[in-house]
Amino acid sequence: MSPIQRLLSKLYWRSDDELQRLSQRGVKPFLELVVHEEATAWSRFEMPLGRRVWLWRHGFISQADVLYDVDERTRHRYLSSYQRELTRPINGQWRTALQNKLLFHRLLQPFDAHRSTVHGHLHRGQFTAVDAPESDSNGEAKNANDRTTDSVARVKEYLTSANRLVLKPIYGVSGNRVLICSVTDGSYSVNGEERSEREFEELVASLDGYLVCEYVEQADYADDLFRDSSNTIRVLTMWDPDTDEPFIADAVHRIGTERSAPRDNWSRGGLSAAIDRSTGRLGEGVQYPYDGSLEWHSTHPETGNAIAGSEVPGWEAVKEKLTALAGRFPQIPYVGWDIVVTDPGEFTVIEGNTCSGVRVFQVHRPLLADPRVRRFYEHHDVI
Structure with a gap:
């Protein structure tokens, strides 16, 4: 039996608390960790295989070797990667x-x-107002039918007025697909990258399921x-x-x-x-x-x-x-x-x-x- 086989055999037969919990709660959270986290971390965090397997056995993934001071003495002080996956049903x-x-x-x-202004919602090229009622130049409320619902026109209108906007998907985590937009003297920028007016319009036209939000000044x-x-x-x-x-x-x-x-x-x-x-x-x-x-x-x-x-x-x-x-x-x-x-x-x-x-x-x-x-x-x- 090779060293790797002996190590895996030991892992399989050792019935500690984490493995019992894994078998009781199902393997889906563990598989999600492997697919989304461990696969990309393997080459970044180099360590002996024995150390990596020890981390896995206790519910951690490889990055914990660098992030935490985790060993047999301290591991119970940390919420493991696997345990974090088990927090999903809490709410x-x-x-x-x-x-x-x-x-x-x-x-x-x-x-x-305590909440930011959400100007509107972008859906299939259409803009739907969310927060404040539409108003004209005199501050009088206007019927929504008096304003264009074209998403590109409305986003450009709000951006020109505020200079900065945040466009973010209704569903999303870790800042993924969030677009921080600005305009200065007709020059557009998205997440720090310059865009021509046409490029900006094409980007906005492509967005579906996005919110048009104010940029909160810190x-x-x-x-x-x-x-x-x-x-x-x-x-x-x-x-x-x-x-x-x-x-x-x-x-x-x-x-x-x-x-x-x-x-x-x-x-x-x-x-x-x-x-x-x-x-x-x-x-x-x-x-x-x-x-x-x-x-x-x-x-x-x-x-x-x-x-x-x-x-x-x-x-x-x-x-x-x-x-x-x-x-x-x-x-x-x-x-x-x-x-x-x-x-x-x-x-x-x-x-x-x-x-x-x-x-x-x-x-x-x-x-x-x-x-x-x-x-x-x-x-x-x-x-």
């Missing part, structure tokens, strides 16, 4: 309200101060972190099954880079900095280890501006307001909120996530080290 049928960005926007209608401190992206905070809230109230499990500040701009997504090359939940102070920023190793930055690697030690202005008020907002939705106990701080203590919700990624949190600190967080996942049969 039940209400997860649709988070997956569908238009529905989520409607859900937040009673909290208008507070000065976020501009100081990195000016060329909207730098959002991902806040993970959970509903405590014992106290019957929501709490903030963790929070990180995402910061754009030249690689990710005009977006800030960690998976696209942005930085993640832990937020001290008591003070709102940022720690060092870190990028996803595309080259197989982590690099920590106390200052922005491109601008030199401070990251570590920066503070979210009005953090205590942000926490209170967001926790109160989460408290209005006990039927949705698990939400990853993406917010933009607009002024001290004020924020706009960009979107909510029903199955938040956890790497962006756990690269800084293990989630399950917090007893309250562990209790939540136990209650929902994730661990």
Whole structure:
């Protein structure tokens, strides 16, 4: 028997907790990990086969070897990749309200101060207004029939007025297919790439199932972190099954880079900095280890501006307001909120996530080290 065969045989016959859970819950989550994550990570994260198999056996994929300080002693402190897949059913049928960005926007209608404006919906070349009623130059409401519903004309109209717009699919994650558009003196740009007017029109005409959203202007401190992206905070809230109230499990500040701009997504090359939940102070920023190793930055690697030690202005008020907002939705106990701080203590919700990624949190600190967080996942049969 070859060394690989002996290793696989040992893996097969060892009946530890993770393998028992895998057999009880089905192999679909594991297969999804292999197809979507592990297949692309194999060559990026080099390690002995024995180490890789150890990670698999405990529900982790190869990137955990670099992202986390995980070994036999610490593995129970981290939510594994497999366990993260098991969080998908937590919100039940209400997860649709988070997956569908238009529905989520409607859900937040009673909290208008914390939601961005959605001008309209693009469907098969047609524009349908979503938020504010149409008005003429005198501010008088106009009948929708008096305005063209052509998607290209309406998007150009809003873009010319605001200079920047966000076009995003109703369904989508990780910033995929999000288009940040701008126009200056008749010159168009989409995600930082120049487009001719004709190219821009053709792009808009091709969009189906998209929302036309305002570009939310961030507070000065976020501009100081990195000016060329909207730098959002991902806040993970959970509903405590014992106290019957929501709490903030963790929070990180995402910061754009030249690689990710005009977006800030960690998976696209942005930085993640832990937020001290008591003070709102940022720690060092870190990028996803595309080259197989982590690099920590106390200052922005491109601008030199401070990251570590920066503070979210009005953090205590942000926490209170967001926790109160989460408290209005006990039927949705698990939400990853993406917010933009607009002024001290004020924020706009960009979107909510029903199955938040956890790497962006756990690269800084293990989630399950917090007893309250562990209790939540136990209650929902994730661990």
